[in-house]
Amino acid sequence: MAIINRLSTPFSVRSAVNRRRSSGSSKLAAAARCQADMDAASRAHTNQPSRDDRVNRQIVDLVAGQHLEGRTVLEVGGRNHPRSALLEGSGAGYVSVDLDGATGDGVIVADICSCPEIETASMAMVLSVDVFEHLAEPWNAAAEISRILEPGGVVYTSTLFSWRYHPVPEDYYRYTPAGLEHLFGSLDTISSGFDTTERRRNLLGTGYAAPLEPDAFGGWRENWRVFHAGRKPHSAGAVAELDRAAP
Template identity: 35%
Template sequence: MEKITLTADKLVENLVGQYGDAATARFLLNCLQQIKVLPEEASNGLLDNSGVKTADPRLYGNFRTDVRNTLEVYWDSVACGEMHGELPIMLDIGGGKGEGDGFRKGTKYIVLDFDPDDPSAINLQHDLNKPLPFEDKEISFIYSNQVLEHIEKPWLLAQEIGRVLKPGGVAFISTVFAYRYHPYPRDYWRFTHEGLAKLLTEYACLKTAYCKYELTHRRDDRRGALSSPDEVHIDWLGGFRENWFVYFIGFKEA
């Protein structure tokens, strides 16, 4: 595969040309930096079209916190000022007990999930296998981290994402390609980055801004947590050794 190398400034220029929005392009660049796809210094950043591999896979760290911190800056400086005259709705699909509290700053942050054991822990209790409880074109930003693999029919959720997202809205979706079995409460699917893009462009009708993979652990003895329902049975082979995650950022065209 031919490799395309872009400086960070050139990447922003290309995104502005494609979407006509410098603020959104800069936000995407920040997201790429936060998940270690680009180095912290944007002027020296490189984007490799053949796929993403961090210099040290263990730099993966707390992905949710990294992205949350980036989005705080984005919503403060852009969404609540230049881009929107009203408080934008930030929808965290499958956000559990609201780990993304940082999203509350500058947005109407809504966690959509289902926890029968603690219904008070989630903003809005909802079965994600059913239509989303929002009007058409109501949501400004959709975030979903490691959820799609648990959805019985992910193409239906993709259709719902496309329905509720505003024109010009952004969706940031991550899921797994190679990972151990982890039912919450079920574990149905695995996606390549190309498969994830295909799902969201065809069923959600989003336009791809970014879709890559990241290898976080390889040939590493990952055995899970003893208290976790996805605990891996330990035998002489050890634990699960391949951990690949895929990421998609897309827009609903205005």
């Protein structure tokens, strides 16, 4: 029996070593598969329309549903006129409002959170893309936008539900569709929802955003956009007048 025990000990040791090696190899293989899956998820958004294309498509659809001839469209935070081209052929005028009017013509230098510079019921459409997360008082901005909309006018807001911190010059809030609907509670909701196209994109920070220190998962990988479109209802008197004018 003693001889058998002495002979069996080396086999037991070798078996344990082999098991540890096998376990280590399995963990490495699992880690490699996990990394490959993460890399594939991070690249998935590149097979979809770009962020600007997705936002612009929604705006174009709203523009197509509006009679804008001779009316004015306002873009909030648009000192570089990023979406003026979307109005081509609509007959609408385009202006923007921004705290910084350094780029010149067509910019109303004002704070949308308190904006007496723009008259009540003077805009047929108000666009806002990647602005509301940077507003210190978004409830006031929503009230001002609702005020300056014409009856029947449309507001489109595209902002963030989950995104890395990016102070430009500051980064205050994140939103849900229900949150935007609440802010624009005096309007009739046309549509609202999430855009998860870039959900697993690996954001490390560029431009104004300070670099994000990567961890085992990379940078920021929970990227959700959110949008809302609403229409300002006509007053009861205006609706009655339209009813009387109808054949």
